Amino acid sequence: MADVAKKSGFSINTVSRALNNKPDIREETKARILQIAQEIGFVKNRSASLLRSVETRIIGVIMADSSNPFYSEVLKGIEWASRKFDYQIILVNTERATKNEIRAVSLLMERRVDGLLIGPVQESRKHIEDLIHRNYPTVIVGRHFDQMEIDEIYSDEINGGKLATQHLIDQGCRKILLLNGYSYKSPSHMRQEGYRQALEAAGIPYDPSYVHISDILPEDGYRAILHTVCKGMPVDGIFCYNDIVAFGAMQALKDNHYRIPEDIAIVGYDDIQYSGWVYPPLTTVSIQKHRMGFEAFRMLLNRLQGKRKKTQRKILPVELIVRKSSLHLQKEGQRV
Amino acid sequence: MADVAKKSGFSINTVSRALNNKPDIREETKARILQIAQEIGFVKNRSASLLRSVETRIIGVIMADSSNPFYSEVLKGIEWASRKFDYQIILVNTERATKNEIRAVSLLMERRVDGLLIGPVQESRKHIEDLIHRNYPTVIVGRHFDQMEIDEIYSDEINGGKLATQHLIDQGCRKILLLNGYSYKSPSHMRQEGYRQALEAAGIPYDPSYVHISDILPEDGYRAILHTVCKGMPVDGIFCYNDIVAFGAMQALKDNHYRIPEDIAIVGYDDIQYSGWVYPPLTTVSIQKHRMGFEAFRMLLNRLQGKRKKTQRKILPVELIVRKSSLHLQKEGQRV
DNA sequence: CCGGGTATCCTAAACGTTTCCGGTATCATT
């Protein structure tokens, strides 16, 4: 900037004014300064700017795994908003490891990011509590912490679990296996609660041995089937934590010559784009991924702009998308 | 930091030494300072650090669309490396808009990111040339620029196009439709070249009207089928720019009662995870996505560490993955 | 007791901006 100042004959101060579109500067000099800056190939050093002003116009985004289409859709919503409101994003994937998450939080704080969007692992909550304590602008996305005063946006998971299970029951299923994620995660917890409620409402006893818990990658779904259905467990319907697990499970079922949905109906969760293309097309619970990302950003922005002091909890509606994987052909009547 | 210094009785300098694990400090005082920093909840201000030292330990990643599984896998490789080598990532999705890409480059330069990993739109090359001119550490990932002295890592696209087309020919296809992306993109260009070469080698005349160009989302694949096959164009094989386009195309074919592969065989590109799960499972050209991200990062790192002065061009091998979507049942013999 | 080496710490400058405060011209008004 000093170079530009020298070359233009104005002071550094005036150069700063020109570069930042400040008032109190003649159009002519501004134009001249900008032109010289251009010529010289000047690039402002944001780090230096940040030393005086506080705003970084960066927000930190911490998610489990952006190669999971669910997260990548949410991320897309976040990015859309960030572009719109002129923020940048530092992205950290935690690979569902709490250690990575904690580290990410502290590194992002060092960067003085303006705010944080976190899809937490939820194995630990200490670092989140620390953020609250510091009053660091943060929005939890896709998860819910009990008894914690922090902004959150997540889906109506209990209802999602209920819808999926209810649908399977409607299709004539009675022995419904739940392939769930670890229960410290609020979605696992709440979907399971919905599952339980739906069973109860239908007068079907809730059997904990029909809840299989594992990680939530396709291979986990595959393995889960090997450990349950393939070992002779009587199952006529499966409700999977997400579509990806369902894909793995479907593969395992096909590999072992079970017919979907004739032998076993299956329902996923998230409604990722690919669910309509697999075979058979997967019934699933649709959640508003893009909106979730976008609204999360909005909530954070409101907080940053001081428009809101109270913590806010936003719950997005879900919707059951019925496809072939669960459409029981009643006439074949091989269910209990 | 001044607070920590005052409270501990040491100078700011010593606090800095403790925080950065520098030598010339007694273990005892280091421990004491770290403890006080902990108590006080001190978080270092990276922006200030950066003012003196140059390294930001951030690299900027610019890609077309991280919700595309291809890019998200590459991104995963990049992230994996970044975690390993202790860098952070600022991610910018361009949504395939040059405008966004140019803006991203300049913003990231303001942030003084240590280097750039770009999957460029390739509609324009001015901003890339500017980077070269500034000698800004940059690696182009997944694309190739003709006559440009810049580090690049990309796949052997010509061979990929050749393999896919050759395979379709081997299956008895003679009227092979290419659903390609815009030709300013090097992969489009090169895959098409492979397609041409394979046809030529088989003695099949190359017919430009069999190359359909559009954007590369599923809906583009869907529409492409409506505009070609559904209008009566004789086609017995389709080679798609990527798997996603293939998914859209397959949907359109199914909706219009074409059988895959009996009526029309189809081959995709990228080998995204979902290709094995759609129906019928999609034959595709596999490219080493994770490795591409990882190696791109490595190349950048080498450049950053000054280990390498000359520009480097790395081409990764591809592999044809044969699945059901292209397995022609010769006996049905309804091909030309 | 002294020179020199080592371990540990400190002072002050420097990084590249932004902000606070004030200064000079210019112009209209009395």
Add this chain to the structure above:
DNA sequence: AATGATACCGGAAACGTTTAGGATACCCGG
């Protein structure tokens, strides 16, 4: 001609670290 307002610009401090270059205390061998 003096006054006040306005438009434009500059000087210098400040932001929170790192780094360069000592300074001090202690220990060693001679």
